[in-house]
Amino acid sequence: AQKITQTQPGMFVQEKEAVTLDCTYDTSDQSYGLFWYKQPSSGEMIFLIYQGSYDEQNATEGRYSLNFQKARKSANLVISASQLGDSAMYFCAMREGQWLTGGGNKLTFGTGTQLKVEL
Amino acid sequence: EADIYQTPRYLVIGTGKKITLECSQTMGHDKMYWYQQDPGMELHLIHYSYGVNSTEKGDLSSESTVSRIRTEHFPLTLESARPSHTSQYLCASTGGAKEKLFFGSGTQLSVL
Numbered sequence: 665a666q667k668i669t670q671t672q673p674g675m676f677v678q679e680k681e682a683v684t685l686d687c688t689y690d691t692s693d694q695s696y697g698l699f700w701y702k703q704p705s706s707g708e709m710i711f712l713i714y715q716g717s718y719d720e721q722n723a724t725e726g727r728y729s730l731n732f733q734k735a736r737k738s739a740n741l742v743i744s745a746s747q748l749g750d751s752a753m754y755f756c757a758m759r760e761g762q763w764l765t766g767g768g769n770k771l772t773f774g775t776g777t778q779l780k781v782e783l
Numbered sequence: 784e785a786d787i788y789q790t791p792r793y794l795v796i797g798t799g800k801k802i803t804l805e806c807s808q809t810m811g812h813d814k815m816y817w818y819q820q821d822p823g824m825e826l827h828l829i830h831y832s833y834g835v836n837s838t839e840k841g842d843l844s845s846e847s848t849v850s851r852i853r854t855e856h857f858p859l860t861l862e863s864a865r866p867s868h869t870s871q872y873l874c875a876s877t878g879g880a881k882e883k884l885f886f887g888s889g890t891q892l893s894v895l
Contacts, residue, residue: 699884707888707891708888709875709886753823755826769814769877771826772828773825774825775825776823776825
């Protein structure tokens, strides 16, 4: 079974609108971490946001927020006020177990969502 | 800004050659990782290290090998490159900030 599932291979959004990128995960661990990374066409991986399994509040970082629904095992990324520079591939990833005992951030990645922001 | 460096950025090489992809970080991180990524696809963990003299294979089987003789240096070696090794290789490290995995800019390897 896939540990991280991103069901949207591609998404289009108009500039200045909000967009939600879906991510569901599968783990039997009680302690885990969820990450979103952005990968522009240049290839580098840019960290966006992190949510710990015990964090009660949804994580936010500027225009990025993570809609964490633990019971549904979903960790959707919401980008508000989209900009042309947001066009990129977006990856959801998970660390299973605690950071110290789980190999640090040994992450499993989803297949990604290609986001295109249009004028 | 992350201080993790990969060289070369691009490498085109013939079949059968031995290659080493370099990865260095100046953050003093104990934990380092190598991921492999085919175009438009997800990243797969191929090697990781918890510290000096510690290396482990990742989830994706790879013919490459790694070493960790110094904290800051985590090179990846292919003894005999093949076209099936053509891919992007991304190095990463993590330290005290558990929320972040810092990535290098990657090496795009093409084996002809």
